[in-house]
Amino acid sequence: MTEKPVAPAVKIGLELGPVFLFFVGYITTRDQTFVIAGTEYTAFVLLTAAFIPVMALATFVLWRLSGRLSKMQLVTLIMVVVFGGLTVWLNDDRFFKMKPTAIYGIFAILLGIGLLRGQSWLQLVMEGALPLTHEGWMVLTKRLAFMFLAMACANEIVLRNFSTDMWVNFRTFGLPVALFAFFLTQAKLFERYKSSPD
Incomplete structure (x- = not known):
């Protein structure tokens, strides 16, 4: 499929829309529990079950509109399906909360391997x-690898030491x-290492 330009607002909406919908759904139902087929589920677990197809649909629409998906988008979708699926299957919200740790950790490792x-x-x-x-790409890659590692660690600290409300906001x-x-x-790095005067 030929790559096509997508309006930035549409792209951002498709990438962040599912996360925003999850947040709104959680804020409005967080104190509720639901019994399905004799099993009690928190709102968080049911919203995770809904988030998986919404994320898959948004990714599919983005692919249809643009003609391509980045490796980051594919990895993110796979992690949503895996960790979201484990959360729903085992009725344990910790798995979905660990998803950012896994995603950022994988990105940090991959960037680190490339640097080596x-x-x-x-x-x-x-x-x-x-x-x-x-040279600019190498410096930015090193900094971003450390940033992803820090974000993975921060997610672990929040999910293991704070409430679900705090984690959702974080x-x-x-x-x-x-x-x-x-x-x-x-900004200074972009200015210093830019490859063209434009």
């Missing part, structure tokens, strides 16, 4: 988005804001 090989695998994924020299707002802030702080 003298390569920036981040450049392979994002080269069209940022005009950087090879996952919905804290992690995305941290990643956004990270890229904002890289």
Whole structure:
């Protein structure tokens, strides 16, 4: 399928929409429990069950509109299905809460492997988005690998020491804001290592 441009607002809506819907659903039903076929489920577990097909549908629509999916999007979808499925099957919300740890941990490891090989695998994924020299890509990859590792550790700390309410807020707002802030702080790097005057 040929790659096609997608309006940024549509792309962001498809990528963040499922997370926002999960947050709204949790806020409105968090104190409720439901009995299905004799088994009691929390709202969190049932929302996880709903989140899996919503995420899959959003990813499919994005693929149909753009003609491609990044490796990060595919890994994220796989993790949602695996950890979300375990949460529903075992009726244990800890598995879904561990998903960000696994995703960020995998990204950190993959970027680290590339660095050990003298390569920036981040450049392979994002080269069209940022005009950087090879050295710039290597520096950014190293910093982002450490950032992903820090985010994985932060998720583990929150999920194991705080309430579900706290984790949902942290996952919905804290992690995305941290990643956004990270890229904002890289302005000097982008300026120093830009590969073209434009």
